[in-house]
Amino acid sequence: MKSSSRSVLQNRNVENRPIPSEYFLGGDSKKHSEDNRKQHTASSSSTSNADLITNHLDETTTATAAASKTPQRQWTINDFEIGAPLGRGRFGHVYCVREKKSKYIVALKAIIKDQISTPRLAKQLISEISIQSRLKHPNILRLYGFFHDEQRIFLLLEYAPGGELYRRMQKEKILKETEAAGYVYQLCNALSYLHSKQIIHRDIKPENILIGIYGILKLADFGWSAESTEANKRTTLCGTLDYLAPEMLNGHGYDEKIDLWCLGVFTYEMIVGKPPFDSPTQQDTIRLIRTIDLSFPPNISQHARDLISQLIRRNPQDRMPLNEVIQHQWIVTNANIKAIDENYEKINRSTSINHKDDKDSAYSFMIFFLIFFIQIVITILQFFGVANLGCGFILMVKLFSSGGSKIIVGIIVMIVTLSFGIVAAADGLLLIKINPTNMGF
Known part of the structure; x- marks a missing residue:
């Protein structure tokens, strides 16, 4: 998957470069450029733009507390144990974190205020937070809450252990039609919910679709989403070039039906391995779309x-x-709708306030930590020149069968394997929870 044309509005390619230190939680977010005067001017502008957002967040928190007649918990970064980075977005980075008191796992998006350089970006982020915070659907990534400090704005998001669907597609190249149909079915459910609330997403693509527990699809990234009605059609050119509909390219007003176009492009890319209008140049892509x-x-x-x-x-x-x-024959024939609906029920049960058994979500995270542990084992095995886990077990057998000091090395590898497995399983079963119903959300 390429692509040069796809990057005209949003660069699809994820650069493999070190994360700047100012993005790390607790890092230095006050780095100065060589030209201090320019930096000061930009910083002042960014601060005023960030103030628009933080004022909105504070007003929202106050209004929510007044409406619910209950005090809202005031979060700080010290309430969380910070885990590994999950990815980077336009304004900041996302981390896997665990709330210290409840032990619930969430994703924490840290936005550097200095990155919000224009009022337009500030309003866009306010819109994203406003829209996503009121959405509650099993196929839409939840925004649970938010808080801020002097340098950063933090968003508490649902954690999706499966990561981006795009990563999976990069690895697999193409998906089987049975699997793709299941994702299309779930995305239709998410879009139906959005459109019923007169919200259009405007940026459907594999990078903005995550995989949650039980393999449930999660539509994410509402940075380009907007409210739209028949009387108030949108005209903004936004999104990703490969997915742009003709009416958007031509500058015409559009509504929620633009998401239907994106749904078709998304379906095509999953089963073909590239977007339908993929071309070497941006001009060719635009011509093919039109x-x-x-x-x-x-x-x-x-x-x-x-x-x-x-x-x-x-x-x-x-x-x-x-x-x-x-109801299309392709969906009915290929998607395992019964299994998907059963997973919806599992989600509903595990997120219910009255639900008393968190074993399902705990077990899912046990698996997650075991996968993480396997990566560690693979690294250990690669120390011995082993390329994959299967060969690693062959190595262990050879070490035991070789006799002498190699038996000791084999025992060490086995002990490390079992130790990490026991710790990961215990941590997963006893501590890890994915549905933060007891965190005050």
């Missing part, structure tokens, strides 16, 4: 072609509505 020059590899099923073709249509009114998409 002419709807759509073609399919021979291995794509007829049902998949039919669904995608009914979503990727020039006239928004001609695009298949979501309620018909989930």
Whole structure:
């Protein structure tokens, strides 16, 4: 997957470079450039823009407390144990953290105030927080709360242990139609919920879709989302070039049907391995989008072609509505709807305030920590020149069978393996919880 054309509005490629120290929690967020006067001017502007956001957050907290007639917990960074970085966004970085008192795992997005350089960015972030904080659906990543200090704004987000779907697609190249249909079914459910609240996402793509517990799809990143009605259509050009609909490129007003176009492009990319209008240049991509020059590899099923073709249509009114998409033959034939709906029920049970058994979520995180542990074991085995875990176990057998001092090395590897496994399992079963119903949210 490329791409140069995809980067015209948002760079798809994730650069493999060190994270600047000012982004780390507790790091120095006051680094000065060589030109102190320019830095001071930019910092002053960023501070005023950040104040717009923090004032909004404070007002929201006060209003929420007044409406609920209960005091709202005031979070600080000291309430959390900071884990590994999960990724980076436009304004900051995301970390896996655990709330010290309840032991619940959440994702913490740390936004450096100095990165908010314009009023437009401030208003965009306010809109993102305002929209996402009031959404509650199993296929939408929850925003549980927020707080801030002098240098940073923090967002408490639902943790999705499966990470970005895009990473999976990079590894697998293409997804089986059975798996892709399940994701489309879930994304339709998320979009139906959004559209019922007159919200459009405007930036559907694999990078903005995460995988939660039980493999549940989570639509994330509401930075470009907006409220839209028939009487108030949007005109902003935003999103990712490969996914832009003709009406947006042409500067026409658009509504929630723009998400249907993106749904078709997303479906195509999952099962083909690249976006339908992928081209070497931006100009070629725009031309293909405007002419709807759509073609399919021979291995794509007829049902998949039919669904995608009914979503990727020039006239928004001609695009298949979501309620018909989930009933399409491709979805019905390929998606394991029963299993998905059962996972929805598991989510509902585990997030219920009256739910008394957290074993499901604890077990999921036990698996997560075991996966993390396996990575550690692989690193140990690679010390011996081993490329993968399977070969590692072969190495252990050879060490035991070789006799002499190599038996001792084999025993050490085995003890390390068992020790990490026991610790990870215990931590997962006893401490790790994913649904923060007791954190005051």
